[in-house]
Amino acid sequence: METFVIFNKYKRRPIPEELLKGDNRSDEGVIEFFIKKYTKEGDNVIDIFAGLGTTLFIAEEMNRIPYGVELEEERFTFVKKNLKHSNNIFLGDSRKLSEYDIPHCDFSFSSPIFMNKTETVNPLSGFTTDGDYDQYLREIGLVYKNLKEVMKPNSVIVIEASNLKNSGVLTTLAWDICSEVSKIFRFEGEVIVVWDIPGMEFPNGAFGYGYDHHYCLIFRNM
């Protein structure tokens, strides 16, 4: 399998003006690439950090059955309104995944909300509670432990994440998530993703976090 891929970072799906602020959607090409690689038509695909629904919409387009959980109500409402399988998106907290009626899934793609190590508010609570980076990593572990209950044996779990550089502070987020989730699933390697957009430069990295590349971490449910 390739360990380095280049995409042109396209987001075909229009989203309402009010949701554009803080648009942290995943690249559609990246998701298509992994769904094609690891699933077949009719398979159940889950994203436990559903966001604006990119994984779910693409899974549906590719005749897979999408499932997702999203904490933010506005985002959830947008996905629910536009997804054909509208009952398959749950408004809620992936730290409590067992509360939702989700069948066993064949594949998971997710991009967790990021945190840098100097922050003191927990992004996994929708920024409503205090919390430090160690707690964040523990809770990321809890989320993926919950996910294990939902995944079929031998299924593949892809996590998209980047390391971060903010104001001179380096957070090895992707590597730390990898190490946490490796306690739960077998780590099978990473694919480095970069974007090639003619005429576009990323002076502060493609995510605005100081890096031009990110990782898709591949795990297997063994």
Ligand SMILES: C[S@@+](CC[C@H](N)C(=O)[O-])C[C@H]1O[C@@H](n2cnc3c(N)ncnc32)[C@H](O)[C@@H]1O
């Ligand atoms: C990086 S975004 C995911 C973007 C998504 N891949 C897309 O293309 O739209 C992370 C999402 O996780 C959601 N989130 C954060 N904490 C959560 C939690 N505890 N449970 C479920 N969703 C959560 C955030 O509201 C955000 O929409």
